[in-house]
Amino acid sequence: MAIPSQPQDDILQRLDKNADGEISIKEAVADPIILESFSRIDINGDGLISRHELTTVHVRRSHGNALN
Template structure:
């Protein structure tokens, strides 16, 4: 019974962390799916115009400066689009 008392909080922490990161990743993937009109797996500045918050942060998120946001760049950013 003592082992269960120790494992339960640990399991809770692991699952909570997993859910937080998976939701964040899914939100960024959904953002690409929503805005990626040419289906190249990236968001161009022209595509970002549809989301003013993303457009305002575009230059900071576009790490390599190529004018395209990749899943990796979005994942590294702290950008979160809050739906209204």
């Protein structure tokens, strides 16, 4: 999964169309990579991807265990 250097801001700005600070599955459709990984990024399983969840995935990726 290709994540920009500041993924939380970049991804949220690009996909969060209703500006609620989270990415819904409907919003994720605009990015095939995020959509494909949605359930793994949505750590708490609430159907939304938060900035915190994006940060967690980015940190895991930088430590070699992304989306685990």
